[in-house]
Amino acid sequence: MVSLPPLVAGIELGGTKIVCLLARGPDAIEDRVQFPTTRPDETLALIERTLDGWGRFDALGIGSFGPISIDRGAADYGHITKTPKPHWAGTDVAKRLAARYAVPTGFHTDVVGAALAEARWGAARGLPDVAYVTVGTGIGVGLIAGGLPVDGLTHSEFGHIRPDRLPGDDWLGLCPFHGSCLEGLAAGPAIGARAGRKGEEIAADDPVWEPVAHVLGQLCHTLVLTGVPRRIVMGGGVMVGNDHLFARVRAAMVRSLAGYIALPEVAEPAFVVPPALGGNAGPLGAIVLGAQAWEQHQQSFTAF
Amino acid sequence: MVSLPPLVAGIELGGTKIVCLLARGPDAIEDRVQFPTTRPDETLALIERTLDGWGRFDALGIGSFGPISIDRGAADYGHITKTPKPHWAGTDVAKRLAARYAVPTGFHTDVVGAALAEARWGAARGLPDVAYVTVGTGIGVGLIAGGLPVDGLTHSEFGHIRPDRLPGDDWLGLCPFHGSCLEGLAAGPAIGARAGRKGEEIAADDPVWEPVAHVLGQLCHTLVLTGVPRRIVMGGGVMVGNDHLFARVRAAMVRSLAGYIALPEVAEPAFVVPPALGGNAGPLGAIVLGAQAWEQHQQSFTAF
Numbered sequence: 001m002v003s004l005p006p007l008v009a010g011i012e013l014g015g016t017k018i019v020c021l022l023a024r025g026p027d028a029i030e031d032r033v034q035f036p037t038t039r040p041d042e043t044l045a046l047i048e049r050t051l052d053g054w055g056r057f058d059a060l061g062i063g064s065f066g067p068i069s070i071d072r073g074a075a076d077y078g079h080i081t082k083t084p085k086p087h088w089a090g091t092d093v094a095k096r097l098a099a100r101y102a103v104p105t106g107f108h109t110d111v112v113g114a115a116l117a118e119a120r121w122g123a124a125r126g127l128p129d130v131a132y133v134t135v136g137t138g139i140g141v142g143l144i145a146g147g148l149p150v151d152g153l154t155h156s157e158f159g160h161i162r163p164d165r166l167p168g169d170d171w172l173g174l175c176p177f178h179g180s181c182l183e184g185l186a187a188g189p190a191i192g193a194r195a196g197r198k199g200e201e202i203a204a205d206d207p208v209w210e211p212v213a214h215v216l217g218q219l220c221h222t223l224v225l226t227g228v229p230r231r232i233v234m235g236g237g238v239m240v241g242n243d244h245l246f247a248r249v250r251a252a253m254v255r256s257l258a259g260y261i262a263l264p265e266v267a268e269p270a271f272v273v274p275p276a277l278g279g280n281a282g283p284l285g286a287i288v289l290g291a292q293a294w295e296q297h298q299q300s301f302t303a304f
Numbered sequence: 305m306v307s308l309p310p311l312v313a314g315i316e317l318g319g320t321k322i323v324c325l326l327a328r329g330p331d332a333i334e335d336r337v338q339f340p341t342t343r344p345d346e347t348l349a350l351i352e353r354t355l356d357g358w359g360r361f362d363a364l365g366i367g368s369f370g371p372i373s374i375d376r377g378a379a380d381y382g383h384i385t386k387t388p389k390p391h392w393a394g395t396d397v398a399k400r401l402a403a404r405y406a407v408p409t410g411f412h413t414d415v416v417g418a419a420l421a422e423a424r425w426g427a428a429r430g431l432p433d434v435a436y437v438t439v440g441t442g443i444g445v446g447l448i449a450g451g452l453p454v455d456g457l458t459h460s461e462f463g464h465i466r467p468d469r470l471p472g473d474d475w476l477g478l479c480p481f482h483g484s485c486l487e488g489l490a491a492g493p494a495i496g497a498r499a500g501r502k503g504e505e506i507a508a509d510d511p512v513w514e515p516v517a518h519v520l521g522q523l524c525h526t527l528v529l530t531g532v533p534r535r536i537v538m539g540g541g542v543m544v545g546n547d548h549l550f551a552r553v554r555a556a557m558v559r560s561l562a563g564y565i566a567l568p569e570v571a572e573p574a575f576v577v578p579p580a581l582g583g584n585a586g587p588l589g590a591i592v593l594g595a596q597a598w599e600q601h602q603q604s605f606t607a608f
Contacts, residue, residue: 082566129456143530145449145456152433152449152532153569160564161526162468177564222465222526226447228456260464260481262386265457 006058006294009051009101010286012110013064013093015085018043020050021283022057026121030054032283040091048100059297060105061290062094063113063282066140070108070155078107104297106289108142112149112156113285114235114275115142120288122276124231131229132275133158133219136236139183141219145228148292159183163218164256169211182219186212188238199237204244213245217252220272224253224261231265235275246272310362310598313355313405314590316414317368317397319389322347324354325587326361330425334358336587344395352404363601364409365594366398367417367586370444374412374459382411408601410593412446416453416460417589418539418579419446424592426580428535435533436579437462437523440540443487445523449532452596463487467522468560473515486523490516492542503541508548517549521556524576528557528565535569539579550576 005024012019017036023029033050037043051057067083069076078094094107115132124130132142139159143150150156160181174193175184184190192199195208202208216234223229239245250272257266265271275281309328316323321340327333337354341347355361371387373380382398398411419436428434436446443463447454454460464485478497479488488494496503499512506512520538527533543549554576561570569575579585 145454150449150454150530150532152530153534154531154565154567156531157529157565160529162522162560164466164468177562178560218466225461225464226454226456226530227458227460228454230457256466256482258481261458261461263458 006291007056008059008061008287008290008294009054009057010061010283010290011047011063011097012113012282012286013037013062014110014282015065018047019283020047021287022054023284023287025287026277026280026284039087044091044093044096047097051097051101057101057103059103059290059294060097060101061113061286061288061293062097062105062107063110063286063289064093064107066109066155067157068093068107068109068155070151071153104290104293106286106291106293108149108151108289109140109155110282110285111140112142112144112151113289114277114281115144115233115285116149116288116292117277117281117284118233118275119144119147121284122281123233123273125276127230129228129230131223131232132281133223133232133234133239134236135186135188135216135234135238137188139187139219139236141223143223143226143228150226150228158219158222159187161219161222163215163222166211166214169214171211182215185215186238191238200241204242209242209245209248213248214252216245216249217256220249220253221256224257224266231270232272233275234272235281239274243274246274310595311360312363312365312591312594312598313358313361314365314587314594315351315367315401316417316586316590317341317366318414318586319369322351323587324351325591326358327588327591329591330581330584330588343391348395348397348400351401355401355405361405361407363407363594363598364401364405365417365590365592365597366401366409366411367414367590367593368397368411370413370459371461372397372411372413372459374455375457408594408597410590410595410597412453412455412593413444413459414586414589415444416446416448416455417593418581418585419448419537419589420453420592420596421581421585421588422537422579423448423451425588426585427537427577429580431534433532433534435527435536436585437527437536437538437543438540439490439492439520439538439542441492443491443523443540445527447527447530447532454530454532462523462526463491465523465526467519467526470515470518473518475515486519490519490542495542504545508546513546513549513552517552518556520549520553521560524553524557525560528561528570535574536576537579538576539585543578547578550578 010021020033022031098105119130141158173180173184174190314325324337326335402409423434445462477484477488
């Protein structure tokens, strides 16, 4: 018996906007509601009003900006933890909504959601093992192995690795914690600061891209060494606006691996690709997170 | 009903020696046989003679030196792939033995095996999310999330990340692929070459340890950023012979993270610890690999 996928209320909780999606998948979207992220009480009330209006759904999925607590054993599970975003640090999101709707609830980072969506319906369709990288205001990575998020104590923070640098490159970087970690060197604000102008005014042949491609290549080198991804999907404002980066980042990765990982997949152009779902990756990722929570709940019953 | 764990034939396939263990766990070892690793045909025949002699067992587990193919969809699944070890490149290990004994068979790297054993019975007992690092002739990492190996396209190769260096440290390193990757800087041969004498002759206050601790701290920094480990177990000849390294590596990691990952677990001394199982981690890891293959096989039946 092939059964219908569950009807999921998906919430993409972003730093600037919220997208609520009632769907079974990209071809079965029943409603989409979007509003700006303001104070937590106001925003969560708006989410609840939206979901209340939808009536019944089978599961709830939430892909959130971070850092968040995803450790089900921890007292603060379901909370946004120590964000600099005013008023949001310590806000309970997932416990509150799970209690209100009493359905299986998935809660993870927005990038893990995007990775799941790209793996199910997008640029990494059909691949069980995928990395999704966003390079925008910050740098985040969602890693999926065997169709499920890779996590444990917390969610991944690969944006803060300290990468190898090009010889002579000693620019200090912008990360308030690490200076020249990956995010401090290659996120949008860092590129703009280094070039001395806005991102959209930096030409493809500007020398600022060379060190940026090198350190993004270092991220891909590190992701390959996790053993996990069969494809790396790279999105976010910096990648989407600068197609030339894909070939450069791939080349930097291959140069850095230096033949050590001899698998043919890694050398193919299709190993590092742009996303396919665009602005829908986030809310569709929340749908997958909800669907996975629902599947795990079903399995926990059939096991008896 | 609490059932007896399966009786597993475990094989630790090392570069210099083989250990075959017939056991249900560390307190239920029925036999242990050890012999040197020679040519593949000779070595595999000896393994088969040993296992034939044991008669019946429920599952088979193999923890092998690498690189190996663990991708069940690949044509070379179960093979040792491109090792420099004479005669062993391209040797089928797991398919041959699985076919001979017709029992559920687990096959992974020796370090993943050691990680599973330390997580089940050793220094990370009871923790579902663990990293095991060996620093010896080479550097290898086994990463376990939710009790299972983290992998995908292949197994992890974190020993070959390119770490941040101490200011002014430009020693070229020994890795034939990468020069100054982690293994090229901090494995036993690299430390010996840099110090100009044998490892056992290098005192704890020798200046050579400073850059070594720094780059091993970078490995721990990167492992923390995967989001996975609740504890990092560090073994292998370099760590076991140099207790002073643990505090230094921990300090280098904490300094490098610079407060970004604010979870209390990460700051505790117990976050980076020596192994507890010693020389038995490898063969006991093979027992866990076999037991997990057996459990997955059981589940695939109860699902119908």
